[in-house]
Amino acid sequence: MNTHQKTNWFHWLILLAILAAAFAVRVWNIEGAPAGVYPDEAVNGIDAIKVNLGEQPFQWFYTDNNGREGLFMNLVALSFQIFGVSVLGLKIPSIIFGTLTVLGVFLVTKEIFRTPRAGLFAAYLVAFSFWSINFSRISFRAIMVPFLLTFSFYFLLRAIRTKSFWQFAVSGFIFGIGFHTYIAFRIAPAIIIIAFLGLLITKKHLFRNYWKQAVIFMVFMLISAAPMIWTFYAHPEFLESRSASISILSPEVNHGNLLQTFARSFGLSLAKYNFWGDQNWRHNYPPYPILNPIVGVSFLIGLIYLIAKFFHLLWLRIKHDVRDQKLFTYAFLLVWFFSMLAPEFLTAEGNPHALRSIGTLPVVFIIATIPILWILGKADTFSPSSKTFFFSFILALLIFAGTFDVVKYHYFWANNPAQYQSFESNLMLMANFIKDLPAEKDKVVIAENMQRIPIRLFNYQTPNIYYVYPGEIQSFLNEKELNNPIFIMTEKNDSVIEILKKNYPLSQLKGISTEKAMKFDTKFCIFK
Known part of the structure; x- marks a missing residue:
């Protein structure tokens, strides 16, 4: 076995260990934390029971509780057939999606930065994130959004690099499934559209080289999304939701001052990552931010770096016709983040809101990986003794980041009276x-x-x-x-x-x- 093969096996073994640990922290004590089953979760379970008892068929859309896309409830019905009507049966789909999101983050980060090291760092941060652990232990359909985004974008980015037709097809099909998940996913096509514009100014002869692949992506996306599209066509009332009544665009909400309302909502949406988190005990550990200090600082630095580099490369493209592939990469990450943040900042109720912005979860940890990669790159110039100290310090920070949120969730949050009352x-x-x-x-x-x-x-x-x-x-x-x-x-x-x-x-x-x-x-x- 050559050195490259050994390195590959080593990376996969580390990933396997991360996935095993991610599953463990998501399934351990699932009967005890959260302390109860919230009514929104229970509605999903009741629909699943009705399906299993033949009281209603599998549906693409369930109308109770303001209406919900049906995929998650149908999976809960399958879970009940295996595990029985139990807390584990209700929540195992969330646990599985939360764990597989860790794998998806590894794959898409590895593809973005073209190194498995980047993927491992991002996967590690997601695996032990309070934000991800928490929603992986609650039976909400929103947990499917990060999973589908990461896998769809992994195959899409890989397909763009290789021009592979089958990977465009897989990416499109997975992306179309997203319309069966959660209302926040409906804004995800904006990521594809705006990222396409970024690709347009980066690659020469884009239409000539990729039009067939683009058609394949669209066809397979429409195939998987078709049942939901038809459902909304046949029942346009299903498209209506509570979101309209809490939108910042509503005069009843903004009171005639849209800009001020937008600025406040947008500011709170950004603040939750580093300064003042979601104040709902079912979503977070109030009043703390949703990211731990190490990841939070790294994310903030990475976001500022991305914005600065994006505008720098955009200027070079416009002024000097420089086509840098990184321009597309930076544009893609920024569009992903701000597009999936929109379901939060376009509403004015309950912000900061970690659930509505769950589509940003993967990209937040990908962005947080950027400073880590930069620091590790600089370490190559260090002396052997300095490297030893440096890597020991980095290892200590990673151990802290990996244990901080796990202890925070399973000890402090799980034993807090407010959590018991909230659930x-x-x-x-x-x-x-x-x-x-x-x-x-x-x-x-x-x-x-x-x-x-x-x-x-x-x-x-x-x-x-x-x-x-x-x-x-x-x-x-x-x-x-x-x-x-x-x-x-x-x-x-x-x-x-x-x-x-x-x-x-x-x-x-x-x-x-x-x-x-x-x-x-x-x-x-x-x-x-």
């Missing part, structure tokens, strides 16, 4: 409590609409269970004859308890909890 962990306690009750016993869940969804998910086929709104309990009791019932409430409600006491004077109110739930104040009540 409404008492609903999981209720769901498990109800599952253990005798099948013949009447079980009445007194809860609001969103609160009952996680309970219903894990008790979908539980017999003799009723869901009642707090304000409707009296009319329910008047209409229904119950057999030795137990009433389960998400919280103590005095008016409901008074009604229950009048109807069941011998029953008592009890608080149900566990040691951990008492610590985090996430208990619930029963009346029996």
Whole structure:
């Protein structure tokens, strides 16, 4: 085996270790962190159960919860068939997509910089990122966006370099699948269009050399996107979403001052990476930025470097007709970042928002790799003793970057009371409590609409269970004859308890909890 082959094997072994570690930190203690299943996740699971029970067919678009592209729910349905209706069954698709995104980042970064070393650094940073770990452990369809972008762009960039027809086809097909994922992906074609303009001013005879390949890309993209395109054509109302009501373009939102609203939203969107992060406990560890200090500084330096070099090379192209391939590379990375940031800064609700900008996740870590590569390149001029010290220092920084977010997630975030409350962990306690009750016993869940969804998910086929709104309990009791019932409430409600006491004077109110739930104040009540 020659030296090149040994190096190749070494790189693949490191990548395999990174992928194994990435999977481990995403799947470990999945039942305990997050502490609950949020209603938005549970809706996905209920649609999946309905599919498996034959209550509805596989769909391209599910209309509940403001409407959702159907691919993720269909994969959850498949997961339930393998793992059963469980937390793992609900979340394993996210875990897999999150892990495979690490592989995708390696491949696309390796292709961009033409060195596996760059790919390994970027993959390592993604593998142990709080941002990526967190969304890989939540059953949200958005986690598919980084995965599809990285693999589509890997094959696209490779195809541009090699003029390979089949790679253009694969890239287009993967890209088209993106339209089946998350609303933020709908802006992704802007990356292709604007990057094409960058390629146009970089390569000579672009149309003559690539028009056939471009047609292949478009055809295969349309093939995979066709079911969703047809669905939206047949049901244009599905295109409407809550985004319209929170857009900065809406007069109700910008109050006649669009520029100021845009500047604030754009500033907050950028600030989340380094200064002030997403304040939602389901998305981040508030108030901290979504990147750890090492990665955050490296990303900021890399972004400034990219912008400066892009305009420098653009000036050389315009002024002196210099065609530098790096101009396309820099343009591509910048367009990717700012295009996928747009779903966040074009809305004015809840910013900074790490979920809406999830399409920037891969490119953020690719950009953060640029300063690392520059520093390592300079190290070639160091003396042997200086190299030893330098590489030891770099290794220490990488170890810090790799452990910081893992500890932050699995220890500090996972044990924070705010996380328990944000995920409404008492609903999981209720769901498990109800599952253990005798099948013949009447079980009445007194809860609001969103609160009952996680309970219903894990008790979908539980017999003799009723869901009642707090304000409707009296009319329910008047209409229904119950057999030795137990009433389960998400919280103590005095008016409901008074009604229950009048109807069941011998029953008592009890608080149900566990040691951990008492610590985090996430208990619930029963009346029996």
